[in-house]
Amino acid sequence: MSQENADVNAAIDAELQLMDPAVRASRSLAPRLLDPEFVEIGASGRRWTYEEMLAALPDLDGGSGSGEGDRDRPRFEPSRMVGVVLAPGIVHLTYETVIDGRRARRSSLWRRRDGETGWRMYYHQATPVPAAD
Secondary structure, eight states, X not given: OOHHHHHHHHHXXXXXXXXXXXXXXXXXXXXXXXXXXXXXXXXXXXXXXXXXXXXXXXXXXXXXXXXXXXXXXOOOEEEEEEEEEEETTEEEEEEEEEETTEEEEEXXXXXXXXXXXXXXXXXXXXXXXXXXX
């Protein structure tokens, strides 16, 4: 496997981990996957920073929440995930998700800094897909 394929696969694996409710709720796991300079433009149009995202992540769509019965909460269903290496240490992923009947097209930039082994999400954007699409 080429280094580019390995980098794309590592970024995809990290992206899928961020969709796991247990990871989203973890104060030790989620910060390892988000870059300290992380920014997201959510499907709502809201801009999120690293600290805001970490604070809200357990209760956002796909999270585990904090109450009983949360095991039945909707989860992300990703599809058509593909990636490309834009430069050494930078991977761009695109894909679609469905959660609770709502579709979104998503784009993430993952980066690995020199001296670090893991990939971290640097930027994410979600765009709602109109029902007619």
